[in-house]
Amino acid sequence: MGTEFCRALILACSAIGAGLAMIAGLGPGIGQGIAAGHAAAAVGRNPGAKSSITSTMLLGQAVAETTGLYGFAVAIILLFANPLIGKL
Numbered sequence: 137m138g139t140e141f142c143r144a145l146i147l148a149c150s151a152i153g154a155g156l157a158m159i160a161g162l163g164p165g166i167g168q169g170i171a172a173g174h175a176a177a178a179v180g181r182n183p184g185a186k187s188s189i190t191s192t193m194l195l196g197q198a199v200a201e202t203t204g205l206y207g208f209a210v211a212i213i214l215l216f217a218n219p220l221i222g223k224l
Contacts, residue, residue: 146220154214160207164200171196 175193179186213219 143221146218150214150218150220154211157207157211157214160210161204164204167200168197171200 171193175189178189182189
């Protein structure tokens with residue numbers, strides 16, 4: 137196979153991989169929505185614990201968001217700094 141074909145194949149597979157990596161953003165979005173809903177319900181049941189509930193929810197959401205950011209970083213690397221192209 138020619139070098140141009142291999143380069144085109146790597147770029148096509150990298151674009152597909154980047155798209156699949158962006159699916160990683162779905163999980164944190166759904167999880168954060170569920171966490172916010174449960175936190176709002178907990179504050180509704182016990183308004184005195186609002187500060188504790190809010191800080192715990194925000195910490196959990198920050199940890200959950202890292203998954204989406206890692207997926208985004210992988211997608212950007214595959215699209216713009218593709219390490220596989222240098223192997224040709």
